Amino acid sequence: AQSVTQPDIHITVSEGASLELRCNYSYGATPYLFWYVQSPGQGLQLLLKYFSGDTLVQGIKGFEAEFKRSQSSFNLRKPSVHWSDAAEYFCAVGDSNTGNQFYFGTGTSLTVIP
Amino acid sequence: NAGVMQNPRHLVRRRGQEARLRCSPMKGHSHVYWYRQLPEEGLKFMVYLQKENIIDESGMPKERFSAEFPKEGPSILRIQQVVRGDSAAYFCASSPLKDAGYTFGSGTRLTVV
Numbered sequence: 001a002q003s004v005t006q007p008d009i010h011i012t013v014s015e016g017a018s019l020e021l022r023c024n025y026s027y028g029a030t031p032y033l034f035w036y037v038q039s040p041g042q043g044l045q046l047l048l049k050y051f052s053g054d055t056l057v058q059g060i061k062g063f064e065a066e067f068k069r070s071q072s073s074f075n076l077r078k079p080s081v082h083w084s085d086a087a088e089y090f091c092a093v094g095d096s097n098t099g100n101q102f103y104f105g106t107g108t109s110l111t112v113i114p
Numbered sequence: 115n116a117g118v119m120q121n122p123r124h125l126v127r128r129r130g131q132e133a134r135l136r137c138s139p140m141k142g143h144s145h146v147y148w149y150r151q152l153p154e155e156g157l158k159f160m161v162y163l164q165k166e167n168i169i170d171e172s173g174m175p176k177e178r179f180s181a182e183f184p185k186e187g188p189s190i191l192r193i194q195q196v197v198r199g200d201s202a203a204y205f206c207a208s209s210p211l212k213d214a215g216y217t218f219g220s221g222t223r224l225t226v227v
Contacts, residue, residue: 004156032215034215036218041220042220042221043118043120043205043218043219043220043221044157044205044207044216044218045218046215046216046217049215090156090157092157101147101159101162101170101172101173102159102216103159104149104156104157104158105156106154106155106156107156
């Protein structure tokens with residue numbers, strides 16, 4: 001069965017520091033991979049997505065993610081975190097083989113300290 | 115350029131009442147998805163609809179829950195005879211194409227008292 005694991009429930013980083021949020025998936029084929037961000041009380045905003053091609057994907061707000069098939073990972077990175085990046089981050093996986101649904105991880109909550 | 119519009123933002127219902135959640139997809143999007151987010155959990159798929167058709171309802175509870183996306187008007191998620199366990203955030207998402215990645219609404223937070 002398809003699944004997504006975000007091992008870190010909560011991460012705290014200092015403003016200006018680098019960030020990496022982990023995402024591992026269990027999947028039989030090449031998946032479509034997504035990262036979403038959710039601010040408190042808000043919906044989810046798409047940060048970036050990977051369908052095929054270059055395994056390093058650039059997204060909005062200075063985020064990037066790298067698809068590593070050998071590790072079944074799609075980790076999200078940002079070189080320098082801003083206070084406004086504090087939010088909940090969700091990794092998701094899907095493709096035509098999953099039917100019509102995407103599978104979401106349980107999220108990583110990011111706190112940014114001055 | 116309105117995004118996905120959901121209303122109401124917050125909904126309080128007593129046990130046994132009905133809850134109706136509305137979702138207007140982005141302009142040009144014909145694929146609508148409903149997800150539920152329980153506290154401390156990720157989003158769980160409920161149903162996928164296109165205009166006038168339910169394509170996949172494999173994530174919908176077998177009883178009390180229904181969804182529609184009529185030819186005119188918003189998509190509606192209906193929960194009959196709500197129970198405390200239905201308290202959650204319900205998110206609607208739309209897409210111009212299947213598998214293209216969703217645009218989410220801000221959600222409806224249902225509280226059953």
